[in-house]
Amino acid sequence: MSKEEVGITVTKNEDFSEWYTQVVLKAKLADYAPVKGLIVLRPDGYSIWESLRSTFDSKFSKNGIRNGFLPILIPESLLGKEQKHFAGFNPEVFWVTHSGTNEVGDRLALRPTSETLAYTLYSKWIQSWRDLPLKINFWNTALRAEIKATKPFLRTSEFLWQEGHTVHTTQEEAEKEVMKILEIYKNTVEEELAIPVITGKKSEKEKFVGAVYTTTMESIMPDGKALQMGTSHFLGQNFSKPFEVKFADKDNVEHFAWQTSWGVSWRLIGAMIMVHGDDKGLVLPPKVAPTQVVIVPIYKNDEGKEKVFEKVQEIKSNLELQEIRIHVDDREGLSPGFKFNDWELKGVPLRIEIGPKDIEKESIVIAKRHTREKSSLNFSKIEKIPSILDEIQDEMFKSAKIQSMQNTIEIADYSDFKSKIEKGGFINSPWCGKLECEEKIKEETGADIRLIPFDSENSDKKCIYCQQQSVSVPIFARGY
The missing domain is CATH 3.30.110.30 (C-terminal domain of ProRS)
Known part of the structure; x- marks a missing residue:
């Protein structure tokens, strides 16, 4: 793909894989890193992830979950404590063997997942029932060797995710936590990303290695392939026993704890691109869009420019007071048509066009990205734009739901x-x-x-x- 190519050069139906890659790169969500299998997240891509993170943090906090931080290196001796669990990850693990020119001794794994590290620490932090439940979420990167079939956001050797690890006094309490988290995941994906999901359990063959059972949410993509959107695992005592995560009850009798783990990754962004995008490029749900509204001023001379920009600033200030994320495209030397196509490629949910003739009519032209429909909106009704964004969000979910049912x-x-x-x-x-x-x-x-x-x-x-x-x-x- 040459730098001279502008816009998406294949249709979504004729070459879904190439279409997807072009959207990721040309909409400037991410780019390829110098190391195979890794990508660089650009500001718009990271903004979407931050939006999801903010929503999850708010919901986790209401459920008594706090954030922590874990280092990326895990000694091989720790990984070996739960053999069956580690065997499932072993083919994907990156190893650190040297510090400078010196061998490190016990090899260090670049974190594929954090159960072994977290539970080694939990065994130190938990002594009695008073320390439970312990609920910690970690916003991490994970590294798994995906060298052959890589695809931005969907399958990369390093990815952003959150992984939660909780400890409970009873099996019942732990299993309730598993379902609470799955519900948080489902609601967030459907409400923020406008993607319908189906929830249930994995089969024994497909469950998380080391779990008693795995609950999951899945979506079907427009090309007919399924995508796992997130998982919540009931670990039982499968990790508490080898890692000695124990607590003394009120009678000072020691018991092994009951545990859960759960996580989603930035593949949610990949799902959003695939489900909502079209032949023009990205289509963003308003709730996660870095820019919700873009204003494109239209004028021919300095006199017209001054008149238009005065009104643009008034509209911008009005919408900012309503906490709308808004941008004015004041780039010089580019035609309005070029700007329209550029913002359609980037998926901004709502575009406002305004020129001298619109000002005379006391109205603006609004263009919805998801349907590409244009209409006029009177200056007196600018206050309706937040509700128009809500309508767009709802319409996108309904459209995705129909697509899922048809598939x-x-x-x-x-x-x-x-x-x-x-x-x-x-x-x-x-x-x-x-x-x-x-x-x-x-x-x-x-x-x-x-x-x-x-x-x-x-x-x-x-x-x-x-x-x-x-x-x-x-x-x-x-x-x-």
Whole structure:
């Protein structure tokens, strides 16, 4: 892709992968780093992440969760304490073996996830029931060797995420925490990013290594592939026992604690790009858009410019008082048409156009990015712009919901399943619960069990693969 190319040069339907990459780069959300598998987050991309972080922090705080910080290096000896858990990450781990020219001795892993480090510390911090529940969230980077099939935000060797780790006195309390977090994730993604999600449990095969069970939220992308949007794990005592996370109860009797862990990453930004973007580029939901409204002044001479900018400043001040994130495009030497296309590429939800003729009519022209519809708005109704942004947010969610429903089908016949999976989408099919059927379906079709929706237990149907009695109706799909 040459520097001379302006705008998106492929359509979303003809080459989804190339379209996605062009949107990420040309909308200036991120760029490639000099090291393969790494990306650089540019200010607009980071602003979206900050918006999500702010929302999560507010909701976490209301749930008694506080933020902490963990270092990035983990001694190999700690990772080995929970062998099954670490074995799942071992192929992806980056290792530090030298400090300068000297060997470090115990190899140091660049954090793939933080359970082992956090729980070594938790065992020191927790003595009695008075120290519980302990709820800490960490805004970290994680590093996992994704060298071959990398894609910005979706699969990179280093990524931004949050990971929460909580400790409880009872199993019941820990399991309630798992579900509280999943609900926070679901509400935030749907309300802030306007992306519908489905929640449920992972199968035993697909659960987080070391967890008793994993709850998840999944979305279907426009190309028919599924994307895991976040997970919340019930760890039981699987980590508290090897790491000796114990507490003395009110009778001074010692018990192993019950634990949870959970996280989302910047792949949420990737999902937002894929779900809402179009052939013109990025389409941003107003709640997370770094710039919610852009004003493009239109004039031909200095006299017209002065008159227009006087009104532009008045509108800008009015909207800033309503806490709208607004920008005035006063760049010289660029035509209004070029500016319109540039802001459409960047996905700004609402554009205001104003020139001398508009001032005479006492109105502005507003252009909605998600529909590209234009209309006039009287000066006296400028106060309506915040509610127009709310309408855009709602319309984007409804549109994404329809798209998701159109990409979801129910199939009970395996030959039909194999045919339909080639087109992608979520497929609801009965399953007997046996690992061998799950593995055969994956081997023959490339489709995983993405999740088993809550309350999807079913004993009236036959397994899609072996025709034995089904126990549930999972959602199958090929995924990112």
